[in-house]
Amino acid sequence: MSQTFEDFEDFANEGKLPDIIISELNFYGEGTGFDFVKKLHELYPQQKIIVYSMFFAPGIVENAIQYGANGYISKNASSDELLLCMEKVLQGEQYIENEFVPILEKFNSFTDALTKREKEMMNLILERHTNEEIAKILGIKKSAVENYVSRIYEKTDVKDRLELIERFG
Template sequence: MTIENTKILLVDDHQILIDGIKNMLEEKGFIIVNKAYDTLSALEFLEKYPVEIIITDISMPGEDGIELIKKVKKLYPEIKIIVLSMHEEKGIVQDAIQLGVNGYILKNITQQQLLRAIQRVKEDKFYISEEIAHILVENIHDKTDTRLLSKRELEILKLIAREYSNKHIAETLFISERTVETHRKNIFRKTNTHTVVGLIKYAIENKLI
C-alpha cells in the first residue's frame, strides 16, 4: 500500500516543530492539508475538509490532545490518529490507546520511524514506539483474580519488550533457550496475540497494566 498523497492534518502548538514535520512529509509526497495549533481550530477545519490521518500532540492550549482524540473518534471514526508527543507517562498513554488512537510515538524518534508509523497506521495497523512499549510492559502485573500469566511468563514478557533474544533471556534468567521459547509461545497463546504491541493492547483492555 502506497502512503504517498495521504492527506494529513498536523496539530501542535509548537510552530517550529510543526513546520519542520510539514516540510519533511511534503518532501516524501504526503499532502499536508493544514496545520492547527489547538483542538478548536483542528475541529473547525475537519468540519470542512477531509483528512485521512491526524498527527497530534497531547499538550496544547485550551482543550488538550486527549479531548481532540475523544471528539474526532466520535465525530469522524474513519480518521486515523497518531499521537506525537513528549509525554511518556503510563496514564496518558493508556488513556490515548483506550480512546482508540492508531499510533503513539515520542518526539525523539527519527524521520524513518515517523514514516514507518504512518505506513503502519495507513495499513490499518497499530503502532507505538519502542520506548512506549517498554514503559507499558514494565508495568504489567498479574492480577490475582485472572492468573493469566505466571510470574516467569511476566518476567519473560518484559524482556521480550526490551527486544531481548531468546538466548539473552535464557542467560538473564538462567534457564534454557528451549524453556524460553516454550514460555514465549504460551504467552502469545494465552493472550491470543502475535506481537508485543498486541500484548500491550490486550493488557490495557484487560486492566493488567
C-alpha cells in the same frame, strides 16, 4: 480545541479528510489533545490518528490509545520510525514507538490491580483534571472521587497526585 475541531469539521464537510491526522497532546487551556483525539475518533471512527508528542509516560500513551489513537510516537523518535509508524497505521495496524512497548506492558500489568472505576479515575487524574472536575465528568460526589483517589494512591504506592503524575503520566 473548539477552533481546531471546527477547522477539521470544515475540511470533513468539504470531503477533504487526510489519510492520517497527526496530533500533539496539550494539557492546558480549553480542551486537551485527549479531547481532540476522543472527539475525532467518536465522530470519524475510520480516521487514522497518530499522537506525536513530547509526553511519553505510560499513562499518557495508554490514554491516547484508549481514546482512539492508532499510533503513538515521541518527538525524539527517528524520522525512520515516524515513517514506519505512519505506514503501519495506514495498513490498519496499531503502532506504539518501540521504546514505549516494554514500559507500557509493565504499566498495564501494574494497573491490573485497579478496578475499572479506579482506572477511569486514574486516567482523568493523568489528564490533569481536579477532583471537582472528575466529579462533574462522572456525575458523582466529590467525596466519592476523594475515596477513589485515596485507594489509587494506596494501590500504586504513591503519596499524592504529583507523585502519581510523575510516575505514571
